[in-house]
Amino acid sequence: MKGGGGGVSASYSLPAKRRWKGLVIGVLGLVFLSMLVPLVFLLGLHVHPTNGDGTEQRDSASNHVRVYDQHNDADTRNQSKVHQSTHMDDHVIRFTPSLPKVLANSSVREGGNDTNGFPTPADVPKQVKKNSGSLDRDKTGENMTGADESEMICELKFGSYCLWRQQQKEKMEDSVVKKMKDLLFVARAYYPSIAKLPELDKLSHELKQNIQDFERVLSETTTDKDLPPQNMQKLTMMEAAIAKAKSFRVDCNNVDKKFRQLVDLTEDEANFHMKQSAFLYKLAVQTIPKSLHCLSMRLTVEYFRTSFEVEEALIEKFVNPDLYHYIIFSRNILASSVVINSTALNAKESGKQVFHLLTDRENYFSMKLWFFRNNYGDAAVQVLNIEDLKLYNHHKVAPLDLSLPEEFRVSFRRVDKLSSTQFRTQYLSMFSHSHYLLPEIFQSLKKIVVLDDDIVVQSDFSALWNIDMGEKVNGAMQSCAVKLFHLKTYLPSSNFDENSCAWTSGVNIIDLSRWREHNLTGKYQRLVHEMKKGDGISETSTLSASLLTFEGLVYGLEDSWMVSGLGYNYGVDLESIETAAVLHFDGSMKPWLELGIPKYKSFWRKFLNPQNQLLNDCNVNQ
Structure with missing residues (x-):
C-alpha cells in the first residue's frame, strides 16, 4: 500500500514541477x-535618423539658405532682438559684371554642395502655380519660402539670366532617349548586387544583355527620331x-552607393551647364550684335566717301541756351536714333529740339x-567725339574716355518675426564719370535734359522743361524703396541723411548753373578719390x-513720367506702358538684342524706319 501510495504521489508531482519550470522560462x-525591444528601437533611430514626417534627414536639405542666412554666435544669442526689429542685409551688385569675373567663379564642392554659392539643381527657380488666387498645398509654408529663396539666389548670381531662362523654357524633347539613360543608370546600380548571387544567374545575364543593348543604342543615337524600330521592345524588356x-533582397549599400554617385555626377553636370549658359548669356548681352556691327562698318566706309558741311544755322542752334537741349x-547708332526720333516725333515744336550725341572715336564717323x-523733323542733331574735346585742365590729368550710365542691382534681405527670409530687389541706373563733365563741355548752356540711350519717349517734353525745381539741381525719378541707410556700408562717410531716397537716370533735367555754383563735379571726383582702394576703384x-x-539736390519727378524695368521684368502692365511718357529698358534684355523681352520690343522697333536700305541690308529689321 505504501509503495502504491508513494507511486501515485510521485506521478502527480512530476507534472507540477514541469509546469513550474515552464512558468519560470x-x-x-x-x-x-x-x-x-527598446534596445533595438534605439539602435534603429541611431542608424536611420528621421524627420518628424518619417523621412530620412539629408545634410544638404537647406544648403542654399546658408548663402544669405549666415549668423554668428552673437546673432544667435540676440535672436529675440532680431525678431523684434527688421533686419536688413545689403547686397549691391554691378548689373553687368566683367567677363573675367564670371569665368573666375569656379565651383568647389564640399559634401556634394557648391561652396561658392552657385545654385545646385535644388536651387533652380521653381514655377509657382496659381489656381484662382490660391496656392497648392505643397507650395505653402517652408516649401514656398525655399522656392522664393532659390529664385533670389539665382537672380543675385546670374541677374536677368534666370528670368530669361524661365520665359524661354520649352517642353522637354527626346524624352525616350532621356528615359533610356535613366533606366541604364538604374540597371547599372542593381547589376553588381545581382551578379553576386549565384541563384540569380539568369537575371544577371538578362540585366547584362539589356545594359549592353542600351549602351549600343545610346552610343549611336541622341534623338528620339533616330531610335531603331524595335526600341520599344528593348525598353519594355529593360523595365x-x-x-x-x-x-529580390540585395545589398542596399552597393545600390545606395551607385545612386549617390549618380546624384553627384548629375549635380556637377547641372552646375557646369548653369554656369556655362549664364556666361554665354552675359557674353551675348555685352557683345554688339552682328547686324549693328554691319551697320556701323558700312556707315564708316561711306563716311570717307562722302563730303558734307554742317549748316551755319545748325551751329547757332547748338549753342543757343533758349532752345531745348538734350x-x-x-555707342549704339540704332538706340540713339530711336531716342531722338521718338522725342522729335512727339514734340509739339520739333524746331526747338537740339540733341547733342556724345560718342567715342570708334563710332563717331558712322554716327556722324x-x-x-x-532727318528728325526740324530737330538739330550734333555728334561729338568726347575723346577730341579740349576741356580746361582736364586733358592734362588724363585722356577723355566715354563711359555710359552704369546699372546696379540692389538687393535686401529682411528677417521677420517668424524667421522666414524675404527678399526685395531694386534696379538703379546711375550717371557715369562722363556725365560729370557736362558743365565744362556745354559752357554756354544753363539747362539740359540728359537721356539714356535705352529709353523711348511717348509724349511731349514741354511740361518737363517748365518744371520749377527751386534750388534743386537734378530732376530725376526717385526710388524710395532704396534709401541711403540701406547702402551705408558702401558710403565713405556717415555725414548724410539716412532717409534720403535713391534716384535713377533715364530722364534727368539738370540745372547747369546751380551745378556750377555747388561745384558738384569737384565733389564727385573727391568722393571717388576717397573710395579708392589701392590702385583701383571699387565696383560701387x-x-x-x-x-x-x-544728396539734398534731387527734385523728384512724378511716377507717371517713366515706366522702368522693361529690360528685366516680364510682369510690367501693358496698359501702364501705353500711357507712360517715357519707357526705360533698363536691364540686360535690351530691345535691340535677341534676348530682349518680345512683348516690349514693338514699342521700341516702331521708331525704326523699315524702308531704310542699310537696315534691310544688315538684317536689322528682321
Missing part, C-alpha cells in the same frame, strides 16, 4: 524581450528586368553720317559717389 523570456531586380551718351542722312564707387553728390 516564460517569465524570463518576457523580461528578456522587454529589454531587447521588366529592373522590376525583377527590385523584387544730351545722350551712346547716319544723323546727317536722316559710381553708385555711392553719385548718391552723395546729389
Whole structure:
C-alpha cells in the first residue's frame, strides 16, 4: 500500500514541477524581450535618423539658405532682438559684371554642395502655380519660402539670366532617349548586387544583355527620331528586368552607393551647364550684335566717301541756351536714333529740339553720317567725339574716355518675426564719370535734359522743361524703396541723411548753373578719390559717389513720367506702358538684342524706319 501510495504521489508531482519550470522560462523570456525591444528601437533611430514626417534627414536639405542666412554666435544669442526689429542685409551688385569675373567663379564642392554659392539643381527657380488666387498645398509654408529663396539666389548670381531662362523654357524633347539613360543608370546600380548571387544567374545575364543593348543604342543615337524600330521592345524588356531586380533582397549599400554617385555626377553636370549658359548669356548681352556691327562698318566706309558741311544755322542752334537741349551718351547708332526720333516725333515744336550725341572715336564717323542722312523733323542733331574735346585742365590729368550710365542691382534681405527670409530687389541706373563733365563741355548752356540711350519717349517734353525745381539741381525719378541707410556700408562717410531716397537716370533735367555754383563735379571726383582702394576703384564707387553728390539736390519727378524695368521684368502692365511718357529698358534684355523681352520690343522697333536700305541690308529689321 505504501509503495502504491508513494507511486501515485510521485506521478502527480512530476507534472507540477514541469509546469513550474515552464512558468519560470516564460517569465524570463518576457523580461528578456522587454529589454531587447527598446534596445533595438534605439539602435534603429541611431542608424536611420528621421524627420518628424518619417523621412530620412539629408545634410544638404537647406544648403542654399546658408548663402544669405549666415549668423554668428552673437546673432544667435540676440535672436529675440532680431525678431523684434527688421533686419536688413545689403547686397549691391554691378548689373553687368566683367567677363573675367564670371569665368573666375569656379565651383568647389564640399559634401556634394557648391561652396561658392552657385545654385545646385535644388536651387533652380521653381514655377509657382496659381489656381484662382490660391496656392497648392505643397507650395505653402517652408516649401514656398525655399522656392522664393532659390529664385533670389539665382537672380543675385546670374541677374536677368534666370528670368530669361524661365520665359524661354520649352517642353522637354527626346524624352525616350532621356528615359533610356535613366533606366541604364538604374540597371547599372542593381547589376553588381545581382551578379553576386549565384541563384540569380539568369537575371544577371538578362540585366547584362539589356545594359549592353542600351549602351549600343545610346552610343549611336541622341534623338528620339533616330531610335531603331524595335526600341520599344528593348525598353519594355529593360523595365521588366529592373522590376525583377527590385523584387529580390540585395545589398542596399552597393545600390545606395551607385545612386549617390549618380546624384553627384548629375549635380556637377547641372552646375557646369548653369554656369556655362549664364556666361554665354552675359557674353551675348555685352557683345554688339552682328547686324549693328554691319551697320556701323558700312556707315564708316561711306563716311570717307562722302563730303558734307554742317549748316551755319545748325551751329547757332547748338549753342543757343533758349532752345531745348538734350544730351545722350551712346555707342549704339540704332538706340540713339530711336531716342531722338521718338522725342522729335512727339514734340509739339520739333524746331526747338537740339540733341547733342556724345560718342567715342570708334563710332563717331558712322554716327556722324547716319544723323546727317536722316532727318528728325526740324530737330538739330550734333555728334561729338568726347575723346577730341579740349576741356580746361582736364586733358592734362588724363585722356577723355566715354563711359555710359552704369546699372546696379540692389538687393535686401529682411528677417521677420517668424524667421522666414524675404527678399526685395531694386534696379538703379546711375550717371557715369562722363556725365560729370557736362558743365565744362556745354559752357554756354544753363539747362539740359540728359537721356539714356535705352529709353523711348511717348509724349511731349514741354511740361518737363517748365518744371520749377527751386534750388534743386537734378530732376530725376526717385526710388524710395532704396534709401541711403540701406547702402551705408558702401558710403565713405556717415555725414548724410539716412532717409534720403535713391534716384535713377533715364530722364534727368539738370540745372547747369546751380551745378556750377555747388561745384558738384569737384565733389564727385573727391568722393571717388576717397573710395579708392589701392590702385583701383571699387565696383560701387559710381553708385555711392553719385548718391552723395546729389544728396539734398534731387527734385523728384512724378511716377507717371517713366515706366522702368522693361529690360528685366516680364510682369510690367501693358496698359501702364501705353500711357507712360517715357519707357526705360533698363536691364540686360535690351530691345535691340535677341534676348530682349518680345512683348516690349514693338514699342521700341516702331521708331525704326523699315524702308531704310542699310537696315534691310544688315538684317536689322528682321
